[in-house]
Amino acid sequence: MKAAASIPVLAMPKVRPGRIIAWTLLFIGGIIMVTPLLFMLSTSLKDASQVYDLRVIPEAPTLDNYIEILGDGRFTRWLINSTIVAVIVTLSNVFFDSLVGYTLAKFRFRGRYIVFIAILSTLMIPTEMLVLPWYLMASQFGWLDSYWGIMFPGMMTAFGTFLMKQFFEGVPDDFLEAARIDGLNEFTIWWKIAMPLVTPALSALAIFTFLGNWTAFFWPLIVTTSAELYTLPVGLSSFAVEQSIQWEKIMTGASIATLPTLIIFLFLQRYIVRGVMLAGLKG
Amino acid sequence: MATIELERLVKRYGPATVVHGIDLSIQDGEFVVLVGPSGCGKSTTLRMIAGLEEISDGTVRIDGRVVNDLQPKDRNIAMVFQNYAIYPHVTVADNIAFGLYRSKLSQSEKRRRVEQVAETLGLTHLLERRPAALSGGQRQRVAIGRAMVRDPAAFLFDEPLSNLDAQLRTQMRIEIKRLHHRLATTSVFVTHDQVEAMTMADRIVVMREGRILQVGTPLELYENPVDVFTASFIGSPTMNLLPGSLKDGAATLSLGGTVRAPFASATSSEILVGARPHDLVPSEAGSEGLTVSGTVAVVETLGSETLVHIESAGQTIIGSAPGRQIPRIGEQLTLHAPMEKLYYFDKATEKALAAR
Ligand SMILES: Nc1ncnc2c1ncn2[C@@H]1O[C@H](COP(=O)(O)OP(=O)(O)O)[C@@H](O)[C@H]1O
Ligand SMILES: [Mg+2]
Numbered sequence: 001m002k003a004a005a006s007i008p009v010l011a012m013p014k015v016r017p018g019r020i021i022a023w024t025l026l027f028i029g030g031i032i033m034v035t036p037l038l039f040m041l042s043t044s045l046k047d048a049s050q051v052y053d054l055r056v057i058p059e060a061p062t063l064d065n066y067i068e069i070l071g072d073g074r075f076t077r078w079l080i081n082s083t084i085v086a087v088i089v090t091l092s093n094v095f096f097d098s099l100v101g102y103t104l105a106k107f108r109f110r111g112r113y114i115v116f117i118a119i120l121s122t123l124m125i126p127t128e129m130l131v132l133p134w135y136l137m138a139s140q141f142g143w144l145d146s147y148w149g150i151m152f153p154g155m156m157t158a159f160g161t162f163l164m165k166q167f168f169e170g171v172p173d174d175f176l177e178a179a180r181i182d183g184l185n186e187f188t189i190w191w192k193i194a195m196p197l198v199t200p201a202l203s204a205l206a207i208f209t210f211l212g213n214w215t216a217f218f219w220p221l222i223v224t225t226s227a228e229l230y231t232l233p234v235g236l237s238s239f240a241v242e243q244s245i246q247w248e249k250i251m252t253g254a255s256i257a258t259l260p261t262l263i264i265f266l267f268l269q270r271y272i273v274r275g276v277m278l279a280g281l282k283g
Numbered sequence: 284m285a286t287i288e289l290e291r292l293v294k295r296y297g298p299a300t301v302v303h304g305i306d307l308s309i310q311d312g313e314f315v316v317l318v319g320p321s322g323c324g325k326s327t328t329l330r331m332i333a334g335l336e337e338i339s340d341g342t343v344r345i346d347g348r349v350v351n352d353l354q355p356k357d358r359n360i361a362m363v364f365q366n367y368a369i370y371p372h373v374t375v376a377d378n379i380a381f382g383l384y385r386s387k388l389s390q391s392e393k394r395r396r397v398e399q400v401a402e403t404l405g406l407t408h409l410l411e412r413r414p415a416a417l418s419g420g421q422r423q424r425v426a427i428g429r430a431m432v433r434d435p436a437a438f439l440f441d442e443p444l445s446n447l448d449a450q451l452r453t454q455m456r457i458e459i460k461r462l463h464h465r466l467a468t469t470s471v472f473v474t475h476d477q478v479e480a481m482t483m484a485d486r487i488v489v490m491r492e493g494r495i496l497q498v499g500t501p502l503e504l505y506e507n508p509v510d511v512f513t514a515s516f517i518g519s520p521t522m523n524l525l526p527g528s529l530k531d532g533a534a535t536l537s538l539g540g541t542v543r544a545p546f547a548s549a550t551s552s553e554i555l556v557g558a559r560p561h562d563l564v565p566s567e568a569g570s571e572g573l574t575v576s577g578t579v580a581v582v583e584t585l586g587s588e589t590l591v592h593i594e595s596a597g598q599t600i601i602g603s604a605p606g607r608q609i610p611r612i613g614e615q616l617t618l619h620a621p622m623e624k625l626y627y628f629d630k631a632t633e634k635a636l637a638a639r
Contacts, residue, residue, distance in 0.1 A: 174368035177335050182429070183356035183385035196372035 037258070044252035051247045065252040075253060077228055078235035082257075085150050085220075085231055086213040092155045093209045094202055100156070101164025102190050106176065116165070122158040131222060138223055149223045150231065154213060160205050167201040168194060203271040211261060232257045285346035285359075285436035285469050286311050287332060293340035294327050294493075302327050303493040304341060312467040314460075318480035318516075319490035325473040328490075329439050332471060334358050346436060356385060361430035362439040366446060367422045369414050375425050376401070376410040382432040400432045403462075420451045427459070437469040444479065456482055477517050481505070489513050511633040514557055514626060520590060523563065523600050524555045525575070526630060534627075538596035542573050546627060546637030554636065557626030560590060563602035565610070566619035573625055575600055576617040579610045591616065 038056055045061040046053070053059065069075050104116050134153050135144075143149035171194055179189045195202065217233040224230055230238065236253045239246060265272065287309040294302035302324045309315050317325040330336035332343055334355035342349050350358050361382065369378045379397045386393065401407045404424045414422055423443060430438055440459075444452045460483055463470055474480055480487050481501045489496045489504065489512070497509045501517075508514035515521045527534035527542065529552040534544045542556055558573050566574075577595030589604040593616050602618035610616055627636040 172366060172368070174364040174366055175370065177333075177355075178362065178364060178368035178426075178429075179381070180335065181333060181355045181360065181362050182381050184381075193370060196370070199372075 040251045040254050040258070043248055044255045046248055048246065048248055065248050066256075069249060069252045069256065074227060074235065075256075078230050078232045079256070081147075081229060082214055082232040084147065086210050088147075089151050089154045089213045090206050090209045092151075093157060093160050094206050096156045097160030097205060098164040098168075098195060098198070098202065099190065100161045101166075102168045102194055104161070105165045105168035106171075106173070106194075119158045119161050123162070127218065131219060134219070135222060144223060145225045145229055147229070150220050150229070153219060154209075154216075157209070160209065163201060163205060164198065167198045171197050200271070200274055203268070204274065207264060207268055207272055211264065214257075214260060286344075287437060287469060287471065288344040288347075289328070289332070289341070290344070291341035292328065292331060292338065292343065294324070294331060294336065295339040300339075301493050302331070302339075305493075305495055307488060307495065307498065309469060309471065312469055314463050314470045314472065314483060314485045315488060316472045316474060316480040316484035316486075317488045317490055318474055318477060319496075320516075321475050323490045324493040325475075325490055326441055329362075329441055329471060329473050332437075333360055333362050333439050335362075359433075359436040360439055361433055361435040361437075362441065363423070363426045363430050363443045365442040367414075367426040367443075369422055369425045369429065371414050374411050374413060375406060375417070375428075378414065378425050379406075379428040379432050382429040386433065396432050397428075400428045403431070404428050419447050420455060423447065423455060424458075427462070431462075431466070435468065437471065438463075440470065440472040442474055443472075444474070445476075452479075459483065478519060481517065487517075489516060507635070508626070509635050511555065511557075511628050514628070514635070518559055520560045520601050522557045522559050522626065524557050524628070525573075525598070525600070527554055527556055528552050529554055536575075538575065538598055540574055542625065543571065543622065544627060545622070553630040555628040555630050555633075557628060558620040558624065560601040560603050561588075562620045562624035563600070563618045564620075565591070565602065565604050565608070565616055567617065572622040573620045574617060575619075576615065579612050579614045579616050582610060582612060584609060591618075593618065 039054075042056050042058055043051060044065055045063070046058045047060070047062055047064060050058060050060070100119075104112060104119075130153070138144050138149045138152070143152065175193055175197065176189050179193045184192065215233060216231065217237070220231045221234045221237070224234060227235070227238065232253070236250055236257065239250050239253065287307075289305050289307040292302060292305040292307075293300065305328060307315075317328060319325055327336060331338050332345075334350065334353060334357075338351050342351055344350065345358055345360070370381070373381075376397055379400055380393060383393050383396065388396070398407070398410070401410055404427060406421070406424055406428060409417060409421060409425075414425065417425065423446075426443070443459075444455050447455060456479060459472075472479075472483060484501055486498060486500055487504055488498050491512055497504060497513050499507070504513060504517045508517060511524065515524065525536050525538060527536040529544055532544055533541045534554055534556055535541050536556065544554070556573060563573070563575075575593070575595055577593035577600065579591055580594045580599065581590075581592035583590040583592075585606070587606050589606060589609050591602050591604055591610055593600050593602065600618065602616075604610060628634065629636055
């Protein structure tokens with residue numbers, strides 16, 4: 001600090017070579033990741049004739065695609081479908097994953113360990129293998145081609161349960177016991193005392209669940225047949241199939257679909273970074 | 284206001300018994316401190332009184348009523364925990380109000396009670412703050428406030444001062460004591476700190492390995508410890524214990540010299556002679572009592588007195604000199620304790636021998 005005080009104000013801070021390498025790598029990485037997004041946005045602002053003109057800044061930018069897409073009843077329907085599915089599944093996960101996670105973390109009961117292992121073991125099975133039993137189940141119960149059919153496999157997740165269990169284990173028992181002495185019932189203790197103490201984990205869980213469901217493609221594609229029930233990703237891909245591929249329309253739809261994701265990242269950046277760290281440390 | 288009675292209280296965890304049939308009767312309005320080394324079952328006992336831990340055997344009575352099968356909330360007790368257990372997501376006022384969660388009082392009456400308690404504890408200006416903005420001492424006061432607001436039959440404290448720094452601990456000790464004086468609510472206070480026990484208790488319960496060794500007022504324990512454990516646990520610095528063998532009504536100390544042993548009989552001839560550092564002072568005289576000489580190894584200057592550690596025949600003995608007298612290290616020093624200040628224990632059973 002003493003040395004710094006004597007340096008003229010205009011002197012540049014010293015840059016270490018390690019920093020330069022790191023920045024360069026991050027910069028390249030950033031470009032690689034941003035380029036597709038830029039092309040998506042730029043294509044959405046072009047008319048059909050310009051689509052194969054690969055300039056990033058369109059020659060004659062137009063909002064026609066947006067007007068057309070948003071005016072297309074099917075698209076808005078898919079948007080609403082995606083929102084309904086993602087919101088309900090997220091709420092359900094926040095509620096049930098934490099309820100089960102809390103029970104596993106804070107109550108001693110017979111078979112607790114077996115339940116935990118059973119939940120954990122489903123983490124080892126890839127989605128692709130689960131699709132078949134899900135489909136059979138949905139068809140047996142008559143859930144095919146319905147909102148519930150899209151949502152039911154994700155209403156609770158093993159990962160979310162595991163994550164919440166780990167976090168609830170970090171909540172000191174004293175908090176719960178103090179509440180027990182004050183006369184709160186067990187459900188209220190969970191809801192009013194334990195849940196607020198794990199909000200970082202809850203926000204991470206909510207964000208990941210929402211994004212995961214918003215972008216989900218494989219299962220909604222399989223379980224839905226009527227276009228009114230498509231979610232956005234499924235609907236957009238149907239654009240590509242039905243008509244001769246209209247890239248500018250697909251890109252416009254994709255741009256709109258990306259918007260919630262972008263907004264979430266912009267506003268909840270802090271929680272996402274923390275969530276990733278927490279999930280990494282604990283999960 | 285209530286009495287608390289423990290009768291042959293037992294706690295087992297699987298095959299391990301951690302509380303071995305405790306009997307204890309606590310008077311209405313009494314401040315009782317359970318003290319003992321960590322792991323001796325103090326918390327477990329307290330938690331069985333609170334209802335947070337199932338009772339394996341025996342009974343707990345609060346105000347004459349057996350509460351074994353009652354939920355914590357139905358026992359009308361309040362508990363203060365070591366790490367405060369106040370909720371970070373609500374304000375101080377709401378934290379205190381949790382104590383009234385089950386109360387049927389009107390909102391405004393609850394509010395009034397919270398304010399009254401805050402006033403008593405000097406928390407009024409902090410009522411709308413979150414716990415994160417409070418110091419450790421203030422947090423502990425909030426926890427006490429939540430316990431007080433309900434006007435419970437008894438307060439249970441589990442090492443509530445352990446997380447505070449030394450100065451604050453002393454201050455909170457006095458505050459709790461003063462509060463108890465005012466409210467006169469039956470209190471059971473758990474600590475591993477004998478100074479806390481001595482300064483706060485009406486009666487101290489010394490525990491070890493799930494059993495009660497001795498119950499008594501602080502002075503009774505200090506003056507008449509029933510065994511070596513209590514003798515060395517109570518009082519600071521720890522009592523000196525010098526081994527010796529008994530012969531013809533006198534004990535020959537292993538580090539030299541003899542002491543008259545004024546008790547009728549002992550089961551074995553090997554004994555321990557105890558002397559508290561405060562009673563062992565520099566002296567020239569060879570008068571009756573315990574006299575030990577040795578080389579000064581450590582000197583602790585406390586101002587009001589000076590603690591002197593001397594070494595004699597491989598044993599370290601702590602004595603005390605007046606504050607202004609500071610012996611030099613390496614110097615030869617003779618310490619003396621009068622006859623009536625000595626303690627005697629059977630070396631094999633560690634039990635105290637005869638009343639003095
Ligand atoms: N849930 C438990 N399961 C098994 N043993 C326990 C459990 N809780 C406490 N113990 C054991 O009981 C003994 C007493 O514990 P505790 O009452 O907390 O001691 P203290 O409060 O005096 O330090 C300890 O040896 C501890 O290991
Ligand atoms: Mg304890």
